Amino acid sequence: MEIAIIAHDGKKDEMVVFLSQNLELFKQDHIKLIATGTTGKKAEDLGLKVTRMLSGPLGGDAQIAARVAEGKTQMVFFFRDPLNAHPHEPDIMMLMRQCDVHNVPLASNPATAELLIKSIM
Numbered sequence: 001m002e003i004a005i006i007a008h009d010g011k012k013d014e015m016v017v018f019l020s021q022n023l024e025l026f027k028q029d030h031i032k033l034i035a036t037g038t039t040g041k042k043a044e045d046l047g048l049k050v051t052r053m054l055s056g057p058l059g060g061d062a063q064i065a066a067r068v069a070e071g072k073t074q075m076v077f078f079f080r081d082p083l084n085a086h087p088h089e090p091d092i093m094m095l096m097r098q099c100d101v102h103n104v105p106l107a108s109n110p111a112t113a114e115l116l117i118k119s120i121m
Ligand SMILES: O=C(CO)COP(=O)(O)O
Pocket: 006, 007, 008, 009, 035, 036, 037, 038, 039, 040, 054, 055, 056, 057, 060, 061, 092
C-alpha cells in the first residue's frame, strides 16, 4: 500500500510526532511511503524508508496528485497549515481535489490522521 506524507512548515513538528507515534506501522514491508521533499527528509531522519518527490513549492504536491490520479497512492496524510499563505496553493488544491475525484482517503490534520491510521492497523 502506497501512503503519501506531506506537511507544511508550520505542521512539520506535528508530522514528526505523528510518524514517531506510528513508527512500527510505517516500517512494515507492505507499506511504501512517498513524501514531498522536506517532509520526506524529516521521515528519513526518523529511520523511515521514503521515496522523496520534489519539495512542495517546486512541484511535489503535483507529483503526488498525479500518483493519486493514476491509482498508485492509496492514502494521503497531508498536514496543512491553514494560517499561512502558500505560493503553490493551486498544487495543494489539485492534490486535495484528486483525492476527492478518486475517493482516496485524505487526512489534513493529526486528529483525522489518528482515526485513519487505526483503519490500517
Ligand atoms: O509544501 C508542501 C506541501 O504543500 C510540503 O513540501 P515540503 O515537504 O517539501 O516542505
